[in-house]
Structure formats: structure tokens, C-alpha cells
Amino acid sequence: MINITFPDGSVRQYESGVTGYDIAKSISPRLAADVLAVGVNGETVDLNRPVTADAHIKLYKWDDPEGRHAFWHSSSHLLAEALQELYPDVKFGIGPAIENGFYYDVDFGEHSLTEAELPAIEAKMLEFAREKQTFVRRDVSKEEALKTYTEKGDPYKCELIEDLQDGTITFYTLGKFTDLCRGPHLADTSVIKAIKLTAIAGAYWRGNEKNKMLTRIYGITFPQKKLLDEYLQMLEEAKKRDHRKIGKELELFAFSQHVGQGLPLWLPKGAALRERLENFLKKVQKSHGYQQVITPHIGQKELYVTSGHYAKYGADSFRPIKTPVEGEEFLLKPMNCPHHCEIYKTKPRSYKDLPLRLAEFGAVYRYEQSGELHGLTRVRGFTQDDAHIFCRPDQLKDEFCKVIDIVLYIFRTLDFKDFVAQVSLRDPSNTEKYIGSDENWDKAERAIIEAAAERGLKTVVETGEAAFYGPKLDFMVRDAIGRKWQLGTIQVDYNLPERFGLEYIGADDKRHRPVMIHRAPFGSMERFVAVLIEHTGGKFPLWLTPEQVAVLPLSEKYNDYAVAVQQVLEQQDIRAFVDDRNETIGKKIRENELKRIPYLLVVGEKEAADNKVAVRKQGEGDKGVMSTDEFAQLFNEEVNKQLTIDN
């Protein structure tokens, strides 16, 4: 007999060799029907794997990530089985579970899979699922594994096996399909009730663009049809928040083929919104001792040779700009740091002058690969809310912390709750990717980790994600459909000061090298506005939104009074317009609600006579009648409240 300990601490005795499924069944038949995988001493394993020693176990159901993971991983095998049946010549790559569903990378050889073929594959999967096929696990030697796949003619699997250690290799067989796999899997396929193959994409074998591109088939499965419907419904809803759609609807920004790919045009309302964001940040920065600077959009090529950017990115940039002078070349600036370094160098700096904080909303241009462009989140011309802090080494951590404070303050004011602080370190196995000494890298990485800890940030560490010149702390957020984007970024840099020969005179009257912090709380105005749109669904905070108030005259007879109301509001810095179209009040309300105008003021005979307005608030309906001044006062109180969130 062995002792099985449950998450609540209770202990039960079972025969050695008992499976997770048996344990679930001994508790209740319902649980046995719902359980998908089992955690044994922290490791997730198959439900039918025998447990032969005392263990802590946890039974995972659909609501547990581990349960869904096993479910989707098993579904990817089901997909592979169906593919093998329908396309006997297909070669298999890898097929993991992902955050939402699973995929399988396969090589169809000459065949090019189209979406029209997916329903047949889904049907075959469903057919197999209903057969209640079981997953059978088997240990194999490396030699046997290689032999199996060599005979079958699956070169990708052979390559994977080559990298594995003998003695750790397992096969899982499902129906007629056997796969190299670590597991864990469902007991059988009968729980897979709803299947949707969602997308076909190309994906390089092992993520390396020098390798062959395989066909990746994405899918998602559920234990109930209802859950699939809900999922698809949720995706539809998310698409409605897409910033590209809302940006068009609300006339915030546009693109023109004639101007060029990835070069956004800010329309009047979008520009006004962006300007307010910029002014908001400028004010915050001013109070934190930053000074605004302005630098040109181009710089001599040598500037970027000095910075090291030319060697790294020169080939993938907008081509240098030539001038009438032979040999003279300028680059559209891809970042602002070299210009700011030159500002630092305009005069000798004393240790007493530091930290020097130079800020600029700097337009930069990067020739991103065409396939990478995406709405406002990935563009070729954008504006960084950039600043560079030049400080003494002993000031570094303190300065870094202060930047974190600014980022957090901004996120709080704009009600951004859902973000992850990511510490990006260099990849120690690939040091030639980076410039700068190991010593400086170590110092910089330590400073970031300590500062983040000091501010109590919950962080995830990603190795290999650092910039080529230094480690960074990024604030990552998700868009409407769950893609991750980097917004705010803070980066420590020992390299540029060295390359530009930046110095200050210390208290010892000797020359010293300052440390530099690059930082952009928004990241870029473009990306920030995009993510803000998706987070708010276009219902921006009152202080920020382009049109705050619509005055709706009940009929044309009250247009003059409506204009008078609008003027009173504008005198109090409230952005109002009159909807004087010849339409019914119902239609004006509907359309202005759809335009996400926060306040609608209905004015008719009664209001005009009493010098009042009938207030309607977005999403809340009729708020009653009050004088225009009264409304303006309440309105401005609301705005001020939004802008005075304490640190």
C-alpha cells in the first residue's frame, strides 16, 4: 500500500500501481469523468500512469491549465493521426499545446494545404475521437526510435531524437499514429467533443529562417460544443476592439498606400488625443526634473557608426540619404540616443550636474520587414516618448527606480492593470550578439534586477531578449486577441557613453564616465495609443477623449441655444460640438453613443427657456436636468479626479 496525499493535506491509502484515474474514481464517478491529467509530486503525468510510491497528487480538470494542456496536447496528436490518414506522405515536425489550443507543424511535400481542406480533417479527427482511442505510452531506446523514424521516413523526428538522451525517450501511440512524445496525455479521446482548426500558417522548422518552412495547422478543442461556441463568440467580441477598426471608426488615424507602408497618418481627432497624452507626460517629466530637447530627424552616417547601430542594423535600414557633396551620407534617425549624446557633449559636465535628464518626443524611422507591420503597433515611422538619463554610477539604481515610478504612475492614471514587467537579459551562450564588456553587462543586469525588486515589481526574466547594447526592463501588455506587445521600456547602457566618449568631472577633479538610461514609458505614441484603444474599446478616459460632449438640439429651432451651450462649455475647456443634423433625437443619441461620446446634452423647449441642459451619460442613460454651469462644474471635477491619482 502507498500513501497518497491530496492538496488539502488529507491522506488516503491505495494499492501500489494505482492510477490517477483510479484515484479519481474512488472519490466520485463524476470526478473520474472530469479529470484530464494528474499531478504527481509536481509533475503532470498521464491519468493511467501507475503510481508506485507515496506521493502528493493533484487531479487536473478542464479548469486547470495543466488539464487543458493535456487536453490540447492530446488533440494535436489527434490532428496528426487524421493527417496521416488523409495525407499518407505527410512528414511530422512538432505538435505542442499552446496558450489557446494547439498546433502541428508538418511537411506536405509538394502539396499546399488550403483552408477548404480543413473541414475534412476536422471530421476525421472527430471520427477518431468518438472511437474512444487510447493513448499508449512506451519507453523506447534511442536506437529503436531512430530506426522507427528512419524506416517511416520522418527526417524531422530523427533530428529531434538525435538531440535526446538514450533512456529518456518515449512513444505515444494513438490509433494508427505513433509519435515521439514526452506526454502527458488524456486517457482516451472520447472527451474531445468539439474541434475547430483555426488557421494555416507557415513556420520555419525549429524557428530558424534558414530551415525549410513547414505548414503549421492551428486548432482548438473543447470537452463541450458549448465551450467552442463561447470561445468563437469571445474572439468575435475581441475583434470589435481591434484598434485598426476603432481607429477608422473614430477617425483617429489612417494609412495611405501613396505615403507608404507602415507610415501612419494621424487624423485631427487622433492627433489631438496624442497631443494630450504627450502634454500629460511632459508635465509628469517636468516635475521629475527632465528637460525637453529637440533634435533633427536625420544625422550623419558616422554618428551611427560611432554608436554601433550602423554595423548592426545598417543593412536593414532606410538607405542613407545622399547630398550634392560626394561621399556625404545621412541616415533617417532610427533612435534618438546618439543625438542626445551629442547634446551631453556640448559642454563639460560636472558630477554636480548629474543626473542630466534629456527628453524628446522623437520621430524615428526603422525599415521593419513588410510582413511584420501591424496597424499602429508595428510601424516604420513612429514617435518615441524618449528620454536619456546621464548619471553617475552611484545614482543608477535610484534613477532607475524613479523611472519605474513614472511608468507605474502613467499606467495607473490610464487604468492599465494588466501588464507584466519583463527583465530581458543577454543570452550567455551567444555573447557575440552583444557589444560591451562582460563586466558592464553584469553591472547593468544587476542594477535592473535590484531596482525592480526594490519597487516590488513582479517580474518575469527572459534570457536572450536583451537589446544588443544592454539589458532592459520592459512593460508588456496584451492586445484584444492576446498578442503581447512591449510598451514602456527602461534600459541601462554602459556602452554608448564609452563609444561617444562621454565624461564628467568628479569631486576628485578626475574624468569619469557617466552611465546612461534609455527610457520610454509609453514605448511609442503609436503603439501606446493602439493598445489604449484596445483596452478601452475606444471609450477613453474623459480627460483624454477627443470629443467629450455632444449637444443635441431636439429640433432645428433650438440650434442657436445649442451653440450657446457649446460656447459656454468651450470657455471652460470642455471639448463640445453641436449635432445640428435634421434627425430625430433618438437617432442622434444612438449615433453619438456609438461614437463613444461620454456626455450627451439634449436641449429643447424646456431647456432653452430655463437655460439648462438635459444630461445623458455614456452607458448610464439620463442623468436629469441641470444648468450648463452646473454641468461644466461636475464635468471638470470628474476630469480633475482622473488626473490626480496619487502615487
Next chain:
RNA sequence: GCCAGUGUAGCUCAGAGGUAGAGUACUUCCUUGGUAAGGAAGGGGUCAUGGGUUCAAUUCCCAUCACCGGCUCCA
């Protein structure tokens, strides 16, 4: 850059090898209203661009461009 898909009116989208459609927006007229769509008439398209097949191409084929979903990349 690579793989797959899409491109028809300002917007959202039908359509078919033989004279181009709807809803909405826009213009004009009627209506002058009380909290999410009042009524009528009218204007508006080189069917992304360039080639090819065909008696005939917006429709079929090829190329290019842009957009969309991924991969790679992201100073």
C-alpha cells in the same frame, strides 16, 4: 523577407465569363420631434494595379502592390 488568405461605392459587405448590387454614409425635399435608427427622391464604382486567355474578363490564369492570420525579425 517567408507560408496561407483577402482586395467590389466614404464605410460594412453580397454577386456572377455577357450593361454593377444592398445596407449605411452623402445631397435635396417632406417632417420639427423628448432619450439608441421618421419618410421620400437623388448623386456616387477603371470591381487594387499591370499583363495574359477569350468573340467577350470585375469574374479564369500570371505578376505586382496593399491589407489580414502566422513564422522569422523588432535598435
